[in-house]
Amino acid sequence: MTTRVIIEADGGSRGNPGPAGFGAVVRREDDGQVLAERSGGLGRATNNFAEYRGLIAGLRAARELGATEAEIRLDSKLVVEQMSGRWKIKHPDLQPLAREATQLVFGFVSANFRWIAREYNKHADRLANEAMDAQERGDEPDPEADRAVNEELFSVGSPAEPAPAEPAPAEPAPAEPAPAESAPAEPARTEPAGERSGSAVRSWTGAVGSPTRLLLLRHGQSALSVDKRYSGRGDVALTELGQRQAHAAAKRLVSTEGVATPDGSAVVLSSPLARARGTAEAVVAATGGELVVHEGLVETDFGFWEGLTFTEASEQYPELHRSWLGDPSVEPPNGESLNTAFERVRGALDGILRDYAGRTVVLVTHVTPIKAVLRTALAAGPELFYRLHLDLASLSAAEFYPDGNASVRLVNDTSHLE
Numbered sequence: 001m002t003t004r005v006i007i008e009a010d011g012g013s014r015g016n017p018g019p020a021g022f023g024a025v026v027r028r029e030d031d032g033q034v035l036a037e038r039s040g041g042l043g044r045a046t047n048n049f050a051e052y053r054g055l056i057a058g059l060r061a062a063r064e065l066g067a068t069e070a071e072i073r074l075d076s077k078l079v080v081e082q083m084s085g086r087w088k089i090k091h092p093d094l095q096p097l098a099r100e101a102t103q104l105v106f107g108f109v110s111a112n113f114r115w116i117a118r119e120y121n122k123h124a125d126r127l128a129n130e131a132m133d134a135q136e137r138g139d140e141p142d143p144e145a146d147r148a149v150n151e152e153l154f155s156v157g158s159p160a161e162p163a164p165a166e167p168a169p170a171e172p173a174p175a176e177p178a179p180a181e182s183a184p185a186e187p188a189r190t191e192p193a194g195e196r197s198g199s200a201v202r203s204w205t206g207a208v209g210s211p212t213r214l215l216l217l218r219h220g221q222s223a224l225s226v227d228k229r230y231s232g233r234g235d236v237a238l239t240e241l242g243q244r245q246a247h248a249a250a251k252r253l254v255s256t257e258g259v260a261t262p263d264g265s266a267v268v269l270s271s272p273l274a275r276a277r278g279t280a281e282a283v284v285a286a287t288g289g290e291l292v293v294h295e296g297l298v299e300t301d302f303g304f305w306e307g308l309t310f311t312e313a314s315e316q317y318p319e320l321h322r323s324w325l326g327d328p329s330v331e332p333p334n335g336e337s338l339n340t341a342f343e344r345v346r347g348a349l350d351g352i353l354r355d356y357a358g359r360t361v362v363l364v365t366h367v368t369p370i371k372a373v374l375r376t377a378l379a380a381g382p383e384l385f386y387r388l389h390l391d392l393a394s395l396s397a398a399e400f401y402p403d404g405n406a407s408v409r410l411v412n413d414t415s416h417l418e
Contacts, residue, residue, distance in 0.1 A: 004029045004069040007058040008116075010076075010124035011042075011050025012132065019135055020045035023127025024058030026065060036061040039127040041135030051076040052097035054124060055083070059104035070111045075121040080113045082210075085402040089210055089358075098210075102357045105402075211399035211407070212353050213360040215257055216370045217283070220245035220393045222275040229309050231275075231366075232302035232335070238278040245393035245417060246279040250286035252395065252416035259362060260287040267356055270364040271297040279393070280364035287362075296348025299366035303335025328382040338368065338385050345372035353400055370396055377406035393417060 006029050011022035020042040026035045038057035042050055055074065062070050074080050081087040082098060083105075089098050105111050118125065220242030224231040238246060253259040259266050266289025270280035277293070284291045305313045305321075314321045317333065324330040328338035345368070352361060363373070367390050375384045377398040390396070390412050397410035 003067055005035065005062050005065065005067040005071075006032070007055075007062055007070050007072045008121055008124045009051070009054035009058040009072070009074055010121050010128050011047065011052070011054040012125070012128050013045055013047045013050055014132060015044075017044050017046045017049075019043070019132055020047075020050040021128045021131030021135060022050050022054035022057055023124040023129075023131060024054050024061060025123045025127070026058060026061045026067075029071070034123075035065060037127060039131040041131045043135075046093070048076070048078055048091070049093055049097070050128065051079050052094060052101065054128065055079060056097065056101050056104065058124075059101060063104060063107050068109045070108050072111060072113050073116045073121065074113065075116055075118040075125075077115055080115045083402070084113050085210060099358060103354075106354055106357070210358040211401045212357055213399050214352070214373060214397065215253065215259065215360065215362045216373055216396040216398065217249055217253075217279065217362060217364045218367060218370060218390050218392060218394050219271075219273075219275040219279040219364060220249070224307065225392060227309060229307050230302045230305045230313060232299045232306050233273070234306050235274050237274045242275065242392070243278065243282070246282035247286075248416045249279065249393050249395060250282040253283060253362060254286050256416075257360075257395075257397075259283075259289070259360060266290075267359060267361040268292065268364065269294045269297060269352065269361060271299065271366060271369070273298060273366075276364050276366065280362075283362055283364060289362075294348060294352075294363075296344060296351070297363060297365040297369050300338065300341040300368040301332075301336035303332040305332045305335065325386070328385060338382065341368050342372045342375065342382070342385075345369045346376060349373055349376060373398060374408055374411065377408050379406075388412075 006027040007024065008027070009022070009024040011020065013020040022038075022040060022042065024038040026037075027033060028035055038054075038061050040053075040057070042053060045053075051074070055072070058072070059070075072083075078087070082089050082094075083101060089095050219238070221239045222231060222236040222242055223239060224234060224236050225242075226239065266284075266287040268280055268284050268287065268289045269292050270276050272293045272295055276297070277291070280291055283289070305317070308316070320330070320333065324332060328342070331337040331340075348369075349372075352363075363369070368385070370390055371385050371388055374380075374388065374396060375382075377400065378384065388411070391414050393416075394412045394414050395410060395416070396412060397408070399407045399409060401407070
């Protein structure tokens with residue numbers, strides 16, 4: 001069963017904006033056999049809008065075929081750079097299309113974007129122009145016309161004559177001028193003539209088009225943290241100071257981090273425990289967002305150590321406590337190891353990056369989950385758990401990119417509490 005395909009997509013507009021259409025082709029990778037075609041008219045639209053619609057059509061067709069891996073070839077540098085996370089998507093008409101494409105890409109185990117010269121994207125270009133021609137003639141679209149290609153070839157059947165390999169052009173194709181809205185966030189990297197490749201999209205990122213920005217807020221002071229007692233699954237509320245810390249952090253998120261949104265769409269995810277929820281409620285009140293409780297953000301289960309001070313735990317369980325301090329696989333009595341907690345948080349992170357791809361998300365949680373996210377972003381080992389300090393109501397920040405890279409922007413910032 002072939003599971004890897006090549007997607008070629010294009011879109012165009014006669015007037016920009018003007019009568020527009022898109023085309024997409026899905027090929028079997030090993031022999032270039034065409035498996036599916038998609039095309040359609042879009043009424044009046046811009047080139048960029050049509051190009052994104054072509055991409056979405058190609059991604060949908062590949063997913064319908066059951067493909068798990070894809071190389072996505074486009075002659076639009078704009079779309080390749082934006083979907084690879086190197087250019088920002090500022091135009092409001094393109095942002096929802098990029099989000100839709102993001103969710104489709106996430107359905108693949110791996111995918112990468114590659115820029116190709118227009119001369120090597122003739123099939124998709126022809127489909128787009130045929131769609132525009134049909135639209136101008138007033139032809140009614142046939143909903144089954146784009147499925148005329150024998151899709152059974154995806155798994156069985158004798159291949160037809162393979163598509164010719166793309167020769168490397170003698171000279172680099174001229175770069176398309178990018179519209180004003182597509183100015184890159186940073187200078188684009190120079191790559192070999194004739195192509196530009198985006199890095200493979202890892203299944204856990206889902207942030208195609210722009211990074212997913214996570215603002216990691218530790219809860220404010222609780223009764224247990226006053227005496228520096230182990231505070232895991234114990235459901236203790238914020239103290240009066242903890243409430244003030246929560247409001248200060250919320251003000252920081254609005255004034256400095258720009259989390260507040262006029263439509264109330266700010267994303268605030270919270271651990272289910274009272275000290276985190278109390279902190280998150282202050283953030284929601286300040287940002288106008290909606291509180292979403294996420295079980296995966298709960299603190300480590302410290303078992304019988306819950307409520308004990310460091311000294312009390314070390315005296316009551318000397319050997320076990322000593323081992324736990326240096327070995328993340330060791331479990332507190334009737335509790336959860338740091339390795340287990342890390343994997344749990346990693347699973348939660350996978351879902352968050354998928355569900356909120358390309359957005360800014362506030363996570364109101366605890367020490368271990370925040371360290372787990374930062375450890376993931378840094379590609380660090382378990383030593384990070386023992387070497388990183390996080391204060392109450394501190395703010396950290398990490399961005400996760402579609403090529404599997406990440407950037408830690410902030411760690412343990414408490415300037416809003418001073």
